Amino acid sequence: MQRRDVLLDGVLLTVLVAAAALGGVLTALVVKDQPLPPYAWVVVALQLLTSAVVLVRRRRPTAVAVTIVGSAMAQTLVAFAAPLDVGEALLSVSAWVPVALSVAVENVTERGVPRARSTLVWVLIGVLTLVSVRPWAPTTSFVVNGLLHSAVAPLVALYLAARRRKLQLLQERADRAEREQWWLAEQARADERARLATELHDLVAHRVTLMTLRAGAMSVNAPDDDTRAAAEELRSNGALALDELRELVGVLRRGGRTTEAPLDEPAVPPLAELVDEAGRAGQAVEFVEVGERSQVSRVTGRTAYRVVREALTNARKHASGAAVRVDAEYRPDQIRIVVRNGAGSPAPGANGSGTGLAGLRERVESIGGTLLVGPDGEGGFRLETVMPARVSADRGPP
Structure with a gap:
C-alpha cells in the first residue's frame, strides 16, 4: 500500500475508536447511571473490536463490509435487550454505526466488489434497517433512531460515491x-x-x-x-x-519538422564560401573554424549556414562598413557559432522588424539548439548559437 493509504486507514481507525468511546460516555450521561451499564459496555466492546477491521478493508472489502454490518446487527440486538431508556440511548447517541456502515458501503462501491457480493452486503443492510425500527413493537423514538442508525448513512455514502463517479466521468469526457x-x-x-x-x-x-x-x-x-x-x-x-x-x-x-537534405547535396553547407561571398561583396569578414565539420549532420549544417547568412545580412544592413568575425567551433556533440560585428551606421533603407531573427530562433530551437542575440557591450552586436551536432530527420536531436 502507499503511504497515503496507510495514513488514511490510521485516521479512520482513530475516528471509529473515538466514536465508540464518545458513545459510551454519552450513554452514561443520558441514562445517568454510574458506572456504565453492562449493555453499554458490551456495545462499546463490539465497536472497539470491529474497528480494527478497517486496517484490512483494501485487501478484504467484502469481508470487512459483512463484519461491520454483522457487528451493527449485534449491537442493535443488545440495545433491544437492554432497558428501554438504555436501549434508546445506545441507538440515539452512538455515531460508530453510521460511520462504520459508510465504510462498508465505500468498500462495496469503490473496490471492484463483484455484484453478487455487493448484493449480499446490501441485503444485510436492509435486514439491519428492518430490525432497527423494531417492527414488533414500534415507537416513534425507535423508528427515527433506527433509520438514522442503519439506513441514512449507507444511502448518503451511496449518493456520494455515485456523485464522485459522475464527476470523474464528466472530467474524462471534458478531457477527451x-x-x-x-x-x-x-x-x-x-x-x-x-x-x-x-x-x-x-x-x-x-x-x-x-x-x-x-x-x-x-x-x-x-x-x-x-x-x-x-x-x-x-x-x-x-x-x-x-x-x-x-x-x-x-x-x-510535414508540419514544421525538418528532414535530411537530398543525398546529392553537400553534407555541410560551405560556411567558408559564404564568408568569401560576403567578402567579394565588400564586407570585411574574418572567419575562424575549429574542429572537424564531418561530424555535423545535414540538418544542423544547413541551419548553421542560415545562421551565418542571417548574421552577415544583418551586419550589412545595420552596421554598414563594420568588421565582422565569424567563429565556428565543431565539438563531438555540438556546434557553436559566434558572429560579432563592430559599430557601424545603418545602410540606406534598412529596417529593424526582427522577423528574420525570430524565424531563425524558431529554426534553431526546432532542432534542440539555442540562439542568443544582443549588443556586445562595446557598441557592436553579437549572435551566438549552440546546436546538437547530430540531428535525426524525424526524431530531432539524439
Whole structure:
C-alpha cells in the first residue's frame, strides 16, 4: 500500500475508536447511571473490536463490509435487550454505526466488489434497517433512531460515491473533448500549411526556374568574362533559392519538422564560401573554424549556414562598413557559432522588424539548439548559437 493509504486507514481507525468511546460516555450521561451499564459496555466492546477491521478493508472489502454490518446487527440486538431508556440511548447517541456502515458501503462501491457480493452486503443492510425500527413493537423514538442508525448513512455514502463517479466521468469526457479539439485544430493547421506550401511552390518556383535557366543560357553565350561570371553567380543563387524553396515547402507539408537534405547535396553547407561571398561583396569578414565539420549532420549544417547568412545580412544592413568575425567551433556533440560585428551606421533603407531573427530562433530551437542575440557591450552586436551536432530527420536531436 502507499503511504497515503496507510495514513488514511490510521485516521479512520482513530475516528471509529473515538466514536465508540464518545458513545459510551454519552450513554452514561443520558441514562445517568454510574458506572456504565453492562449493555453499554458490551456495545462499546463490539465497536472497539470491529474497528480494527478497517486496517484490512483494501485487501478484504467484502469481508470487512459483512463484519461491520454483522457487528451493527449485534449491537442493535443488545440495545433491544437492554432497558428501554438504555436501549434508546445506545441507538440515539452512538455515531460508530453510521460511520462504520459508510465504510462498508465505500468498500462495496469503490473496490471492484463483484455484484453478487455487493448484493449480499446490501441485503444485510436492509435486514439491519428492518430490525432497527423494531417492527414488533414500534415507537416513534425507535423508528427515527433506527433509520438514522442503519439506513441514512449507507444511502448518503451511496449518493456520494455515485456523485464522485459522475464527476470523474464528466472530467474524462471534458478531457477527451479537449484532446479532440486539439487534434482538429492541429489537422486544420496541417491542411493550411499544405495549402500554403502548394501556393508558394506554384507562385515562386516556376518564375525562379525560368530566371535560373535564363541566367545559365547567358553564362554560355556571354561575350566577356565579367558578364559570364555575373550570369553564373545569378544562376547559382537562383539554384540555391530553389533548393531552399523546396525545403521550405517540404517543412510546411510535414508540419514544421525538418528532414535530411537530398543525398546529392553537400553534407555541410560551405560556411567558408559564404564568408568569401560576403567578402567579394565588400564586407570585411574574418572567419575562424575549429574542429572537424564531418561530424555535423545535414540538418544542423544547413541551419548553421542560415545562421551565418542571417548574421552577415544583418551586419550589412545595420552596421554598414563594420568588421565582422565569424567563429565556428565543431565539438563531438555540438556546434557553436559566434558572429560579432563592430559599430557601424545603418545602410540606406534598412529596417529593424526582427522577423528574420525570430524565424531563425524558431529554426534553431526546432532542432534542440539555442540562439542568443544582443549588443556586445562595446557598441557592436553579437549572435551566438549552440546546436546538437547530430540531428535525426524525424526524431530531432539524439
